[in-house]
Amino acid sequence: MYKFDKVGQDFYGVRTPSEIKTIFGGKCPRCGHELSTPTLEDIKIKVKAKITPVIE
Structure with missing residues (x-):
């Protein structure tokens, strides 16, 4: 079951960086630092x- 939090929301799952930036007006809600959209070079996969498992 999925919960849609706002009118017009047509997806479920993780929001994109652009959506997060728009939601917070381009600034971090905690420190006020300017948010930017990551580039492919910024993304690191580990x-x-x-x-x-230990079988005893």
């Missing part, structure tokens, strides 16, 4: 280490 592989999480696989945990092996």
